[in-house]
Amino acid sequence: MSVDVSIKCSCGSVTGVARNLSAGSTNHVKCSCRGCQSYAHFLGRTDDMLDENGGSNIFQLDPKNFEIKAGMEHVVCMRVTPDGPLRWYTDCCKTPLGNGFPRGGIPFLGVLPICLGYKGTSDEVVKLVGPVRGHLNQNKPIGLSEKLRNAGMLARFACQLLWWRVRGGKSWKPFFDEKTMKPIRKPLTISEDERATHEAKSGF
Ligand SMILES: [Zn+2]
Numbered sequence: 001m002s003v004d005v006s007i008k009c010s011c012g013s014v015t016g017v018a019r020n021l022s023a024g025s026t027n028h029v030k031c032s033c034r035g036c037q038s039y040a041h042f043l044g045r046t047d048d049m050l051d052e053n054g055g056s057n058i059f060q061l062d063p064k065n066f067e068i069k070a071g072m073e074h075v076v077c078m079r080v081t082p083d084g085p086l087r088w089y090t091d092c093c094k095t096p097l098g099n100g101f102p103r104g105g106i107p108f109l110g111v112l113p114i115c116l117g118y119k120g121t122s123d124e125v126v127k128l129v130g131p132v133r134g135h136l137n138q139n140k141p142i143g144l145s146e147k148l149r150n151a152g153m154l155a156r157f158a159c160q161l162l163w164w165r166v167r168g169g170k171s172w173k174p175f176f177d178e179k180t181m182k183p184i185r186k187p188l189t190i191s192e193d194e195r196a197t198h199e200a201k202s203g204f
Pocket residue numbers: 009010011012013014090091092093094095
Protein backbone atom coordinates (compact mmCIF):
# COMPACT_ATOMS: atom_id res chain seq x y z
CA MET A 1 0.00 0.00 0.00
CA SER A 2 1.33 3.44 -0.87
CA VAL A 3 0.49 6.73 0.81
CA ASP A 4 0.78 10.46 0.14
CA VAL A 5 2.50 12.59 2.79
CA SER A 6 2.58 16.38 3.11
CA ILE A 7 5.84 18.19 2.46
CA LYS A 8 6.30 21.10 4.87
CA CYS A 9 9.38 23.14 5.70
CA SER A 10 9.88 23.89 9.38
CA CYS A 11 8.40 27.41 9.17
CA GLY A 12 5.51 26.38 6.92
CA SER A 13 6.35 28.66 3.97
CA VAL A 14 7.06 25.76 1.61
CA THR A 15 4.43 23.05 1.27
CA GLY A 16 3.66 20.23 -1.11
CA VAL A 17 3.06 16.53 -1.27
CA ALA A 18 5.19 13.42 -1.71
CA ARG A 19 3.02 10.86 -3.46
CA ASN A 20 2.88 7.13 -3.76
CA LEU A 21 5.32 6.37 -0.94
CA SER A 22 5.89 2.73 -0.16
CA ALA A 23 8.74 0.30 0.36
CA GLY A 24 8.37 -0.79 -3.27
CA SER A 25 8.33 2.67 -4.85
CA THR A 26 11.38 4.02 -3.01
CA ASN A 27 14.87 3.04 -1.89
CA HIS A 28 15.70 3.81 1.74
CA VAL A 29 19.42 4.18 2.42
CA LYS A 30 21.75 5.68 4.94
CA CYS A 31 24.78 7.72 3.87
CA SER A 32 27.67 8.78 6.07
CA CYS A 33 29.77 10.59 3.47
CA ARG A 34 31.59 13.85 4.12
CA GLY A 35 29.20 15.73 1.86
CA CYS A 36 26.03 14.64 3.65
CA GLN A 37 27.53 15.40 7.06
CA SER A 38 28.87 18.79 5.95
CA TYR A 39 25.46 19.60 4.51
CA ALA A 40 23.77 18.98 7.86
CA HIS A 41 26.27 21.33 9.52
CA PHE A 42 25.82 23.91 6.74
CA LEU A 43 22.07 23.95 7.41
CA GLY A 44 22.59 23.88 11.18
CA ARG A 45 20.28 20.86 11.41
CA THR A 46 22.43 18.00 12.58
CA ASP A 47 19.89 17.00 15.25
CA ASP A 48 17.22 16.55 12.59
CA MET A 49 19.40 14.92 9.94
CA LEU A 50 22.20 12.85 11.46
CA ASP A 51 22.18 9.79 13.66
CA GLU A 52 24.72 9.33 16.47
CA ASN A 53 27.31 8.10 13.95
CA GLY A 54 26.81 10.89 11.43
CA GLY A 55 24.55 8.92 9.08
CA SER A 56 21.76 10.59 7.07
CA ASN A 57 18.64 8.62 6.19
CA ILE A 58 17.58 9.33 2.62
CA PHE A 59 14.94 7.68 0.50
CA GLN A 60 15.17 7.83 -3.25
CA LEU A 61 12.14 8.25 -5.46
CA ASP A 62 10.99 9.37 -8.87
CA PRO A 63 10.78 13.18 -8.45
CA LYS A 64 7.51 13.24 -10.35
CA ASN A 65 6.09 12.14 -7.02
CA PHE A 66 7.60 15.12 -5.17
CA GLU A 67 5.41 18.17 -5.80
CA ILE A 68 5.99 21.62 -4.32
CA LYS A 69 2.65 23.45 -4.16
CA ALA A 70 3.53 26.70 -2.36
CA GLY A 71 6.63 28.69 -1.47
CA MET A 72 8.67 27.72 -4.54
CA GLU A 73 10.41 31.11 -4.25
CA HIS A 74 12.07 29.83 -1.07
CA VAL A 75 13.52 26.75 -2.75
CA VAL A 76 17.28 27.00 -3.42
CA CYS A 77 20.18 24.59 -3.87
CA MET A 78 23.82 24.21 -2.89
CA ARG A 79 26.78 21.95 -3.56
CA VAL A 80 29.25 20.93 -0.90
CA THR A 81 31.88 20.35 -3.61
CA PRO A 82 31.92 21.86 -7.12
CA ASP A 83 31.04 18.52 -8.74
CA GLY A 84 28.84 17.13 -5.95
CA PRO A 85 25.10 16.50 -6.07
CA LEU A 86 22.67 19.41 -5.99
CA ARG A 87 21.22 19.63 -2.51
CA TRP A 88 17.84 21.38 -2.55
CA TYR A 89 16.61 23.13 0.60
CA THR A 90 14.48 26.06 1.71
CA ASP A 91 16.13 29.41 2.40
CA CYS A 92 13.35 30.48 4.82
CA CYS A 93 14.21 27.99 7.58
CA LYS A 94 16.97 25.77 6.16
CA THR A 95 14.88 22.63 5.73
CA PRO A 96 16.50 20.06 3.43
CA LEU A 97 14.23 18.73 0.67
CA GLY A 98 16.21 16.37 -1.53
CA ASN A 99 19.49 15.64 -3.29
CA GLY A 100 19.84 14.97 -6.99
CA PHE A 101 21.83 15.19 -10.19
CA PRO A 102 23.14 18.52 -11.54
CA ARG A 103 20.80 18.36 -14.52
CA GLY A 104 17.25 17.21 -15.10
CA GLY A 105 16.37 14.20 -17.21
CA ILE A 106 17.22 11.35 -14.88
CA PRO A 107 14.32 10.58 -12.56
CA PHE A 108 16.12 10.61 -9.25
CA LEU A 109 15.68 12.49 -6.00
CA GLY A 110 17.04 11.47 -2.60
CA VAL A 111 14.55 12.90 -0.09
CA LEU A 112 15.56 13.92 3.44
CA PRO A 113 12.66 12.79 5.68
CA ILE A 114 12.68 15.92 7.87
CA CYS A 115 10.83 17.79 5.07
CA LEU A 116 7.94 15.40 5.74
CA GLY A 117 8.20 16.10 9.45
CA TYR A 118 10.11 12.95 10.39
CA LYS A 119 13.61 12.48 11.72
CA GLY A 120 15.53 10.07 9.56
CA THR A 121 15.71 7.24 12.02
CA SER A 122 12.09 7.42 13.16
CA ASP A 123 9.68 4.49 12.99
CA GLU A 124 7.37 6.56 10.80
CA VAL A 125 9.96 6.65 8.02
CA VAL A 126 10.40 2.89 8.15
CA LYS A 127 6.60 2.49 8.04
CA LEU A 128 6.47 4.74 4.97
CA VAL A 129 9.40 3.53 2.88
CA GLY A 130 10.61 0.33 4.52
CA PRO A 131 13.81 -0.46 6.40
CA VAL A 132 17.24 0.86 5.46
CA ARG A 133 18.47 -1.33 2.59
CA GLY A 134 22.09 -0.24 2.63
CA HIS A 135 24.53 2.01 4.46
CA LEU A 136 26.96 3.85 2.19
CA ASN A 137 30.28 5.57 2.90
CA GLN A 138 30.76 4.36 6.43
CA ASN A 139 33.87 5.67 8.05
CA LYS A 140 35.00 2.17 9.11
CA PRO A 141 35.72 -1.18 7.47
CA ILE A 142 32.60 -3.25 6.83
CA GLY A 143 32.22 -7.02 6.60
CA LEU A 144 31.34 -9.12 3.58
CA SER A 145 27.66 -9.50 4.46
CA GLU A 146 27.23 -5.73 4.66
CA LYS A 147 29.15 -5.26 1.39
CA LEU A 148 26.81 -7.76 -0.27
CA ARG A 149 23.79 -6.00 1.22
CA ASN A 150 24.97 -2.66 -0.17
CA ALA A 151 25.65 -4.21 -3.59
CA GLY A 152 22.14 -5.70 -3.57
CA MET A 153 20.68 -2.32 -2.67
CA LEU A 154 22.57 -0.59 -5.50
CA ALA A 155 21.50 -3.25 -8.02
CA ARG A 156 17.87 -2.91 -6.92
CA PHE A 157 18.14 0.85 -7.17
CA ALA A 158 19.66 0.71 -10.68
CA CYS A 159 16.67 -1.38 -11.80
CA GLN A 160 14.26 1.08 -10.17
CA LEU A 161 15.92 4.04 -11.89
CA LEU A 162 15.71 2.31 -15.27
CA TRP A 163 12.07 1.48 -14.66
CA TRP A 164 11.21 5.06 -13.66
CA ARG A 165 12.98 6.35 -16.78
CA VAL A 166 11.35 3.83 -19.16
CA ARG A 167 7.90 4.20 -17.66
CA GLY A 168 7.88 7.93 -16.97
CA GLY A 169 10.30 9.41 -19.50
CA LYS A 170 12.50 12.36 -18.71
CA SER A 171 12.06 14.06 -15.40
CA TRP A 172 12.46 17.75 -14.62
CA LYS A 173 9.84 18.68 -12.03
CA PRO A 174 10.13 20.29 -9.60
CA PHE A 175 13.73 21.55 -9.76
CA PHE A 176 14.70 21.78 -13.45
CA ASP A 177 13.68 23.72 -16.53
CA GLU A 178 11.72 21.58 -18.97
CA LYS A 179 13.49 22.94 -22.06
CA THR A 180 17.09 23.21 -20.94
CA MET A 181 17.07 20.62 -18.12
CA LYS A 182 19.15 23.09 -16.14
CA PRO A 183 18.42 23.71 -12.45
CA ILE A 184 15.91 26.49 -11.79
CA ARG A 185 18.34 28.07 -9.28
CA LYS A 186 22.04 28.75 -9.55
CA PRO A 187 23.64 26.39 -7.04
CA LEU A 188 25.51 27.95 -4.17
CA THR A 189 28.95 26.34 -3.81
CA ILE A 190 30.58 26.90 -0.45
CA SER A 191 34.24 27.86 -0.17
CA GLU A 192 36.93 25.33 0.64
CA ASP A 193 37.42 27.02 4.00
CA GLU A 194 33.76 26.71 4.87
CA ARG A 195 33.72 23.09 3.75
CA ALA A 196 36.77 22.35 5.88
CA THR A 197 35.05 23.94 8.89
CA HIS A 198 31.95 21.75 8.43
CA GLU A 199 34.05 18.62 7.85
CA ALA A 200 36.04 19.28 11.03
CA LYS A 201 32.76 19.35 13.01
CA SER A 202 32.12 15.82 11.73
CA GLY A 203 35.59 14.66 12.69
CA PHE A 204 37.04 14.38 9.18
ZN1 LIG B 1 10.58 27.46 5.85
